Amino acid sequence: QKEVEQNSGPLSVPEGAIASLNCTYSDRGSQSFFWYRQYSGKSPELIMSIYSNGDKEDGRFTAQLNKASQYVSLLIRDSQPSDSATYLCAVNTGGSQGNLIFGKGTKLSVKP
Amino acid sequence: EPEVTQTPSHQVTQMGQEVILRCVPISNHLYFYWYRQILGQKVEFLVSFYNNEISEKSEIFDDQFSVERPDGSNFTLKIRSTKLEDSAMYFCASSGQEWTEAFFGQGTRLTVV
Numbered sequence: 001q002k003e004v005e006q007n008s009g010p011l012s013v014p015e016g017a018i019a020s021l022n023c024t025y026s027d028r029g030s031q032s033f034f035w036y037r038q039y040s041g042k043s044p045e046l047i048m049s050i051y052s053n054g055d056k057e058d059g060r061f062t063a064q065l066n067k068a069s070q071y072v073s074l075l076i077r078d079s080q081p082s083d084s085a086t087y088l089c090a091v092n093t094g095g096s097q098g099n100l101i102f103g104k105g106t107k108l109s110v111k112p
Numbered sequence: 113e114p115e116v117t118q119t120p121s122h123q124v125t126q127m128g129q130e131v132i133l134r135c136v137p138i139s140n141h142l143y144f145y146w147y148r149q150i151l152g153q154k155v156e157f158l159v160s161f162y163n164n165e166i167s168e169k170s171e172i173f174d175d176q177f178s179v180e181r182p183d184g185s186n187f188t189l190k191i192r193s194t195k196l197e198d199s200a201m202y203f204c205a206s207s208g209q210e211w212t213e214a215f216f217g218q219g220t221r222l223t224v225v
Contacts, residue, residue: 031211032211032212034213034214036216042218042219043201043203043216043217043218043219044155044203044216046213046214046215049212049213088154088155090155092211093157098207098211098212099145099157099160099168100145100147100155100214101157102155102156103154104153104154105154
């Protein structure tokens with residue numbers, strides 16, 4: 001059974017701090033990794049993708065991938081109250097199209 | 113910015129009735145998906161679709177489910193005989209290439225009573 005694990009939180013950080021979100025996955029054959037943000041009652045919104053080991057930065061977001069440890073993380077710098085949401089880690093299944101397996105998500109709360 | 117659109121946003125149906133959920137994927141995308149999310153649970157893969165046929169389906173996608181691309185723009189999910197446990201948010205997604213970013217529609221909340 002292919003699994004994606006996340007700490008469900010809630011993770012609470014003060015405004016302006018760095019939020020660190022973590023994810024582990026079970027399938028060593030996975031090649032594509034994604035972070036989605038989901039506000040309550042809304043759909044997943046893609047914020048980062050990462051395909052190779054190392055760091056990938058996009059604005060205030062940095063995704064980190066370590067395939068040897070089967071570990072993906074997301075750092076959010078200068079956290080804002082508007083970043084308060086559930087962050088979903090998603091990993092491709094290795095199926096024919098790269099269908100996604102999602103973790104349960106980590107709920108982030110940024111306090112003003 | 114191109115987006116995936118889904119209709120209706122909310123559908124209430126009686127148990128045993130058929131429902132059709134509709135999606136318009138991003139126009140130049142070729143890979144289409146349906147996912148669902150039961151309230152408070154994680155997003156689950158249902159089915160993927162490429163070149164007018166199903167590429168892969170999950171255990172959830174049993175004989176009561178079907179998908180279709182009836183024309184060049186729409187992508188539909190049909191549930192033939194709805195059950196109470198089919199109540200969930202259903203998300204359509206599309207991607208331009210396999211193994212790459214999938215973009216989600218705003219979802220259809222299906223309530224079976």
